[in-house]
Amino acid sequence: MPLKLKYGTITWETPNCDVLQKNGWLCFDLHTHTNYSDGSATVNDVVKRARNGGFGVAITDHNEFRGSKEASLNKDVVIIPGMEFNSFEGPDMLFYFFKQQDLESFWSRVVNGNLRSDPHGRTNIHLRQMCELSRSFRCVVAVPHPFCVAWKNLPSFLERQKAMRLLEDIDAIEVLNAQQSRNANVAAIEWNKMLGKAIVGGSDSHTARELGSVVTCAKADSITSFLHAVQKKRTAVVGNPKWLNVMLGRLACLYNHRTHASVESLDLLIKHARHRLLGESLGKF
């Protein structure tokens, strides 16, 4: 683990947030989901995992604020109020707020009323409006997984629409996302070299075990100073996405979503699969 991170660097290593914190870096997993949207982790799972890992969290459920609100009541882990907002066209945006009330006011003024049949799917808010909103509210906005699957791929959408100027209102690009392939993450890094935006990263976790696999670090001591550091491009990203985790995490999420069955039985299945495939101890899962 590099003790001397620099702003603007991306380190492909498993983060050790305790060590980073001792060296003055505050670490946040800026992209996580709970069972308030399409994740299987409860807010308690997230808080517990984050407390043990020594990092803060932004719970960014799709078009939702309740997970973030519930988590903000805990006393041990710093929670940045956040939301992954799904656009009408497909690509998403990550919104981060300085205060929980600001997130809730954003939800009631903008999101609620523009939800469609699936409240965690596409909304009636167009990308153009979404980018404009980023300047009407006190918040920080990032593009998650820019080179995600076709309908969520923002660069190709902007190219087709000749709308690159929409990015003027965006603060940051998620250059490392633990759900994305290495190629997709490298493409995001290269894209941002051209754009020159701030860098952020997150696990995009849908199960508790993926949490903290990618973190964004800044020399900060509060939510406000951390978000200001993002705005000033004074962040570093550390993470080590593992394809098997990604696959198994997705499976768990799909399973939970489709059947609403208890995810515990699948957890056990995954535990045994990892034991067989990776030689991991059954006890330490």
Ligand SMILES: [Zn+2]
């Ligand atoms: Zn997400």
